[in-house]
Amino acid sequence: MSENKSRLQTLFEQGEFVVTGEIGPPKSANGEGIRKHAEHLKGYCDATNLTDNQTAIVRLSSIAAGMHVLKAGGEPIIQMTCRDRNRIAIQSDLLGAYSLGMKNMLCLTGDHQSFGNHPTAANVFDVDSIQLIRMVKRMKDEKVFACGEAIKKDEPRFFIGAVANPFADPFEVRVYRMEKKINAGAQFFQTQIIFDLERFERWMELVRERGLHERAYIMAGVMPVKSAKVAAYMQKNVSGMIVPDEMVTRLKNAEDQQAEAVEICVEQIKHIRKIKGVSGVHIMAVGWEEIVPSIAEKAGLLPRPQAAGIARVAG
Amino acid sequence: MQIQGIQKLQTDENRQASQEPDSPSLHIITKPVETEEISFGETAEPIREQRKSGWTVTAYYWCRVCKQKTPVTDAKSCDCGVTMCNVCWAEWDFTCPICESDMSK
Ligand SMILES: [Zn+2]
Numbered sequence: 161m162s163e164n165k166s167r168l169q170t171l172f173e174q175g176e177f178v179v180t181g182e183i184g185p186p187k188s189a190n191g192e193g194i195r196k197h198a199e200h201l202k203g204y205c206d207a208t209n210l211t212d213n214q215t216a217i218v219r220l221s222s223i224a225a226g227m228h229v230l231k232a233g234g235e236p237i238i239q240m241t242c243r244d245r246n247r248i249a250i251q252s253d254l255l256g257a258y259s260l261g262m263k264n265m266l267c268l269t270g271d272h273q274s275f276g277n278h279p280t281a282a283n284v285f286d287v288d289s290i291q292l293i294r295m296v297k298r299m300k301d302e303k304v305f306a307c308g309e310a311i312k313k314d315e316p317r318f319f320i321g322a323v324a325n326p327f328a329d330p331f332e333v334r335v336y337r338m339e340k341k342i343n344a345g346a347q348f349f350q351t352q353i354i355f356d357l358e359r360f361e362r363w364m365e366l367v368r369e370r371g372l373h374e375r376a377y378i379m380a381g382v383m384p385v386k387s388a389k390v391a392a393y394m395q396k397n398v399s400g401m402i403v404p405d406e407m408v409t410r411l412k413n414a415e416d417q418q419a420e421a422v423e424i425c426v427e428q429i430k431h432i433r434k435i436k437g438v439s440g441v442h443i444m445a446v447g448w449e450e451i452v453p454s455i456a457e458k459a460g461l462l463p464r465p466q467a468a469g470i471a472r473v474a475g
Numbered sequence: 476m477q478i479q480g481i482q483k484l485q486t487d488e489n490r491q492a493s494q495e496p497d498s499p500s501l502h503i504i505t506k507p508v509e510t511e512e513i514s515f516g517e518t519a520e521p522i523r524e525q526r527k528s529g530w531t532v533t534a535y536y537w538c539r540v541c542k543q544k545t546p547v548t549d550a551k552s553c554d555c556g557v558t559m560c561n562v563c564w565a566e567w568d569f570t571c572p573i574c575e576s577d578m579s580k
């Protein structure tokens with residue numbers, strides 16, 4: 161199959177500072193909300209992540225959600241976890257998703273099912289996230305299934321993404337894990353939500369020391385935190401994330417907390433943009449998707465660039 | 476001691492990362508599987524044989540805040556993913572601390 165690159169990949173290769181958004185599919189069989197969100201993000205984000213039963217809660221599937229995004233004129237990034245499918249199901253879904261026109265995928269381990277709404281469900285983890293990345297790469301480059309059998313024609317040619325967490329401990333080891341993912345075939349990364357910019361900068365130094373920013377595109381994860389209440393909850397209850405006290409206080413003291421939240425997020429994006437080796441931002445506006453256009457505008461991310469050879473404006 | 480540990484880990488990881496990724500290649504393994512027999516009665520209602528480990532129907536959630544195993548009737552899960560027991564929800568006035576959805580109903 162000829163090279164048919166995604167808009168996301170094309171923009172990275174053009175050297176643009178890329179912006180992606182995220183949609184969490186609903187706990188229902190109705191795709192209208194996804195299409196609305198996708199419409200809303202069009203022109204503000206270059207592509208949109210569709211989460212795969214995030215937080216281990218049953219939702220409309222990420223691939224079906226990707227179809228709704230395509231119908232709305234956007235570009236999906238399909239998330240795929242290792243929790244719910246074995247290698248047969250994963251490869252089958254990859255073939256299906258690519259046949260429907262989805263060209264980006266993000267490989268993740270997935271939240272453990274005990275935290276979701278089916279805590280006694282069996283998990284799969286037939287492959288881990290690094291094996292998943294390698295499997296997708298081999299399907300593309302070597303044109304083989306995981307068993308070694310040749311894919312005779314029309315192999316899926318995904319632009320392969322992975323996640324990185326600069327905030328999990330031990331700090332120094334996170335970069336090696338990232339390198340393993342690159343060796344396995346990851347082409348772009350989206351990081352955990354960043355609030356502690358100082359720590360992120362230190363992590364990026366380690367990334368640059370190993371030249372990883374030249375081997376994969378790195379997108380920094382950001383989140384507009386709507387209120388001091390949200391910040392306090394995240395600080396106390398969300399693991400793998402550092403919410404500085406300073407941010408909580410700043411929101412608490414603000415007259416208009418939502419305006420302050422936008423201001424903080426915009427400042428973060430402007431700061432991140434100056435860090436060498438960062439190729440874009442991934443805006444995760446959980447439960448506050450309508451604010452993304454305003455953030456993109458204030459952070460100077462508009463107008464979104466056109467991808468050479470791809471006419472459609474994505475979202 | 477700890478620093479030495481990390482340095483060693485770094486060196487080991489360094490070596491691994493510069494070579495091939497260290498996750499093993501995929502291969503076929505044999506694994507004992509626990510089966511659940513399902514037969515159908517006249518009413519076409521599935522009759523499930525109980526596993527040793529108990530029914531597979533979810534009857535509880537884990538509260539993300541107090542980390543307690545809570546019956547589903549005493550817990551709620553917001554669309555955004557926040558799952559808490561009702562005692563913890565009360566501390567947030569039954570408004571989701573992430574997306575501000577009304578969780579009082
Ligand atoms: Zn609780």
Ligand SMILES: [Zn+2]
Nearest residue numbers: 553555571574
């Ligand atoms: Zn919520």
